[in-house]
Amino acid sequence: MIHLTPWDLVIASILIIMLAITSFMMQLNIARQLLIAASRNVIQLLLVGYILKLIFANTNLFYLGGIAAVMLLVAGFEINARQKYPLKRWVGFKIGTSALFLSSFAMALVALLVIVAPTPWYSPQYAIPLLGMLLGNTMNGISLGMDKLNQSVYQQRLIIEQRLMLGQDYQEVIQDIRAESIRTGMIPIINSMAIAGLVSLPGMMTGQILSGTPPVEAVKYQILLFFLITAGTGFGIMLAVSMIARRLFDDRQRLSLALLKIKS
Amino acid sequence: MTDLTVKNLNLAAITPKLNQNFNFTVPAGQCMGLSGPSGIGKSVLLKAIADMLPHQGEIYLGELESRSIPAPKWRKKVALLPAESQWWYDRVGEHFSKFDEALFAYFGFDKTVMNWQIAHLSSGEKQRLACIRILMNQPRALLLDEPTANLDKENRSLLERLISQYQCEHRIPALWISHDQEQLQRVSDQILVLNEGDYTIHKNSDKPHRKPLQGECA
Structure with a gap:
């Protein structure tokens, strides 16, 4: 399996930032929610990744x-x-x-x-x-x-x-x-x-x-x-x-x- | 022969203005008119008697207390005809379990009415059909909330006669809300006037002696 590097995720996150900038310029009123959701996504998933690592180690x-x-x-x-x-x-x-x-x-x-x-x-x-x-x-x-x-x-x-x-x-x-x-x-x-x-x-x-x-x-x-x-x-x-x-x-x-x- | 009796009925929890205790009896075969300023809670009182609102106190139909039988059974016996009727299917016929030819014909409907679309009914047609619908349930007491508000003069007097005929045929009590004082004097044996915090009941000596449609009812 190909392992993802942090840079791979940075590239993907640039896409989200571009979407946020575009929606801000189009006055869609959703850029803030989009960025908050994306940040929550990163934090929650990383956290759960580490917790799962811990839990998988002790059944x-x-x-x-x-x-x-x-x-x-x-x-x-x-x-x-x-x-x-x-x-x-x-x-x-x-x-x-x-x-x-x-x-x-x-x-x-x-x-x-x-x-x-x-x-x-x-x-x-x-x-x-x-x-x-x-x-x-x-x-x-x-x-x-x-x-x-x-x-x-x-x-x-x-x-x-x-x-x-x-x-x-x-x-x-x-x-x-x-x-x-x-x-x-x-x-x-x-x-x-x-x-x-x-x-x-x-x-x-x-x-x-x-x-x-x-x-x-x-x-x-x-x-x-x-x-x-x-x-x-x-x-x-x-x-x-x-x-x-x-x-x-x-x-x-x-x-x-x-x-x-x-x-x- | 069943009287409708209200004992210590209190509705202050629903409408703060109605903090009086109601104690009255509508004798079998008689009609009690309900009048009073708009917004005073006449409809609330009728809804409570049909057990559609939580209330303090007891309501009796003859010896039968409302809470001693399941609520749907009570509401079939003590039937409330609301000021505005609701219809939930597309066609008239779907709201009726059968076609009562005499009753429909009385209000000028023939069998084709069963196929009419609800969306095309006038408010007067709805009101007459609602009246038929409720009588077909064979109620033992009638609660009428401005039943003729949407009717022309001719249909109004048809409805008045029908109700009085049904009442005397089955010897059942009725409560009738109306803003039309002349109507109340035509239909009521006694009139309850509702005020803030109290009420008065007086006999109505103006009720005309009406010749019934058929039979010996009077």
């Missing part, structure tokens, strides 16, 4: 548990960021994190204990990247599904109330919105599964091929990963969206938007 279930917990909490927190009608912070964090935990950790355990089964099963070289990809994708899915759900409920609140007034059960009233929200969350992963290989080469597979793994080996891993991620994402979204949909109604089946943080 220890407690270290792994610690890292996994941090990953889970950050993902759980980010679910509720960048929503148009976010949930109240603590509720959003609680629902998001528990859905993430149940789906992603279950999938990771299936992969580690049954399918890939490295020795020991918590070998960090497998566990961390796997969990990372599961959490990242599931987080995206839940975030999209939740955004759709909250936005639809808010916009259709009069219709929801009318249907409740007519004596419809809340399950019946929310059913279409819930289905639509779950579908919205699942579209990205289904899309990327469908075009994989024809339009895009998935990142993990590309990385493995670049580092010298035979393509067919890389492909097998990629397929496994796609299935795990899709299942994890799908179940995670169903869980999170259903939990929120349930809690948008109180014990007497009244629509209660107190769960949402309405920006005025």
